[in-house]
Amino acid sequence: MKVLISAYSCEPGRGSEPGVGWNIAREIAKHHEVWVLTRPDESGEVIKAELTRNPVPNLHFVYFTLPVWGSGWRWGSNGAMQIHYYLWQIQAYFVARRLHREIGFDLIHHVTFVKYSSPSFLSLLPVPFIWGPVGGGESAPIAFWKDFSFRARLYETARYLVRWIGEHDPFVYLTAQKSVLVRATTWDTAKQLYKLGVTDVQILPESGLPAEEIQRLADYQMPETEPVRFISMGRLLHWKGFHLGVRAFAKANLPDAEYWIVGDGPEWQRLHTLAEELGIAHQVKFWGRLPREKTLQKLGECHGLLHPSLHDSGGWVCMEAMAAGRPVICLDLGGPAVQVTQETGFKIQAHHPDQAVGDLAKAMVRLAEDSELRKSMGQAGQTLMSQHHSWQIKGERLAQVYQAIAADKGLVQCVS
Structure with a gap:
């Protein structure tokens, strides 16, 4: 044709x-x-x-x-x-x-x-x-x-x-x-x-994602050592919902865990201030904007992706995380809600900020405490990506x- x-x-x-x-x-x-x-x-x-x-x-x-x-x-x-x-x-x-x-x-x-x-x-x-x-x-x-x-x-x-x-x-x-x-x-x-x-x-x-990249990301082994790390990646914009991620991480009360944020944007200072006010600044690592390869390397050092975006049409980072065998925690909104399944992560209802923060925190606790769940969701994500995406x-x-x-x-x- x-x-x-x-x-x-x-x-x-x-x-x-x-x-x-x-x-x-x-x-x-x-x-x-x-x-x-x-x-x-x-x-x-x-x-x-x-x-x-x-x-x-x-x-x-x-x-x-x-x-x-x-x-x-x-x-x-x-x-x-x-x-x-x-x-x-x-x-x-x-x-x-x-x-x-x-x-x-x-x-x-x-x-x-x-x-x-x-x-x-x-x-x-x-x-x-x-x-x-x-x-x-x-x-x-x-x-x-x-x-x-x-x-x-x-x-x-x-x-x-x-x-x-x-x-x-x-x-x-x-x-x-x-x-x-x-x-x-x-x-x-x-x-x-x-x-x-x-x-x-x-x-x-x-x-x-290209098939060769899906295969390359599949080579990232799930970290076996502590601390458990969650990562968010993207531009620091209000609608990306990273402030919800910081609040949820604080509410999860995981003293031995870390939350990494990769990206830059107008919400940078607000997120820093929020982490300090919630008493978790020592657990939240801001990496700034990194080249894509280094960003994916940071993903490989973490145990799960936290992506609380409020209106994403796409959500490429969710696909990258699933290809890397990392469970995804997202809001049941937009593109991530279409990509992520109950086998590959948690899709959190978004009725109210406090409700969403609480449910995001519960999902983080479950993943932090259950290494087998992390592995099974990660494997399901890799299968989904290789067979469909x-x-x-x-x-x-x-x-x-x-x-x-x-x-x-x-x-x-x-x-x-």
Whole structure:
């Protein structure tokens, strides 16, 4: 098949959205001939260098950016980037229309950004269109806002407003209506898509890991010696919920345990102060921002991942932890709730901060006191990752979905 992929964010060797764009394109090119629409400003040279080292014969990139604004969004706010993205999508329609006249695509797939409240104008072309993975429908429960700073509340309010505006964009509605298949990263996003009139939404994680990385992480042996260590990894932002992790660790009252936090961000000082106020500063280790390899090494020195995020569409760190054989403690929200199972960790209900902190603490105590439980959950996580969440497997299953669409067969059987 001749497949056109829209990947505004696309870069090899990266996680999050750039990784989603790159890995989906690369894996699909093993089964079909693929053209990728993306930007030259951030990823062009990196992609060219990677393809020189590791050629993918069926993978072609088409680079373009706005003729006036170009890469100017990088010097603006996140809002500037979103405006740039919207305008780039309009430009992508005209680029894709010209390419379709020359090539004749069998299918078009929008991959990144992973945002349900922004349209893809490629859906207007007379070609079967897949939308997703898309996320962004997740919200921090209102009860948890009481712990947010004024600036953080403004952020959450603005996020609601931008999403509401997007939901009332007629082109978002058209994108939903014209998609032959919509894939959502979370249940919350699926609910928003149903409101847009989508009748069938497939829910599956946006994230994956290369098979070779899953194997490499599986080599991290569970530490056999004390102290028991929990780790949180990511940007120190209010919605990542690390303040809940610090409070839960204090409540767990594990005097011989440690809590490691890897990352940097605006919550750094607040988390330091909170650890001191709770009398656990000597047990909480802040490592700051580390290169990815060193971050994964720190994960290998710990016994479990604590990821109390309040609205993650993805949650790559949960997959990395499961691949490394580490149990995951997360809130039953967003992407982590889709990835983590009862065999691989604990998904804590998020009704109220005090309730969530108490239940997170109980899960930490259970893991700290039961080494066999840690091992069994870790092994289950490795099995889950190797059987369902390698990029190779995701690519094979997506290629089958493409074939089913082309043959006008049932989609559900191919996805399951």
